[in-house]
Amino acid sequence: MTTSLRLTDRKREAIVLAAIAEFGDNGFEVTSMDRIAARAEVSKRTVYNHFPSKEELFAEILQRLWCRISELPDSAYRPGVALRPQLRAMLQNKMLTLSDSNCLDLARVALGATIHSPERAQVWLARLNEREETFSLWIRAAQADGRLKAVDPAFAANQMHALLKAFAFWPQVTFNEPVLSAEKQREVIESALDLFLGWYEITDKTPASPA
Known part of the structure; x- marks a missing residue:
């Protein structure tokens, strides 16, 4: 169970870092959850499991x-x-x-x-x-x-x-x-x-x- 939690945390961090790079390179409107998933090397479903929308993901980044x-x-x-x-x-x-x-x-x-x-x-x-x-x-x-x-x-x-x-x-x-x-x-x-x-x-x- 502990290993699974650590993997989840790593995936979440990878998503945030990929999103930071995508938003910085392409802006908010052009960036898609598909591009973020590809850059983070996770499935699109995994991205949505952590962040229900692109707005929620960007809000998380702003807070950080x-x-x-x-x-x-x-x-x-x-x-x-x-x-x-x-x-x-x-x-x-x-x-x-x-x-x-x-x-x-x-x-x-x-x-x-x-x-x-x-x-x-x-x-x-x-x-x-x-x-x-x-x-x-x-x-x-x-x-x-x-x-x-x-x-x-x-x-x-x-x-x-x-x-x-x-x-x-x-x-x-x-x-x-x-x-x-x-x-x-x-x-x-x-x-x-x-x-x-x-x-x-x-x-x-x-x-x-x-x-």
């Missing part, structure tokens, strides 16, 4: 590559530690995702695939947003600790994402600009921290200890 924000140990809010280094660690992790060439390539494919299908765009956007909860949870915890102003955590988190994506995602996806250099990434992160904490941090308290 576009919004790959793992729950790192330092993503949990830490009372008594300065807010800036806590946020900086999360933004650096986010920046790694935004600089991933696979993420950018698939974002371009997704953009093209959703232009003519608003319904598809809404489904994918909902799935993607489910994976960007790290900032919202952190903000909510900091608010409960009395260190950030009262605001909808999801709204504030979206503002933070936008501060990064305006420089490190949308120009690369829409105009094929190069990925930001390490120096420019640091500049964008520190500027985002200045804006976010300058507006939301409550400073009329005893300063927290540095990280």
Whole structure:
């Protein structure tokens, strides 16, 4: 039974990798489940056993590559530690995702695939947003600790994402600009921290200890 499960997992991974290559080479509309099955060297039935539709398969890929924000140990809010280094660690992790060439390539494919299908765009956007909860949870915890102003955590988190994506995602996806250099990434992160904490941090308290 264990061997069978491992084989199933290997086939699923082969399907995802083949789909990434096919979508990247041919776009969403042209790519077919037949082509994905052939590239993964599995049957078409096997592909459908894992993914009921091409949309579901692409959504899986987006979740892996576009919004790959793992729950790192330092993503949990830490009372008594300065807010800036806590946020900086999360933004650096986010920046790694935004600089991933696979993420950018698939974002371009997704953009093209959703232009003519608003319904598809809404489904994918909902799935993607489910994976960007790290900032919202952190903000909510900091608010409960009395260190950030009262605001909808999801709204504030979206503002933070936008501060990064305006420089490190949308120009690369829409105009094929190069990925930001390490120096420019640091500049964008520190500027985002200045804006976010300058507006939301409550400073009329005893300063927290540095990280």
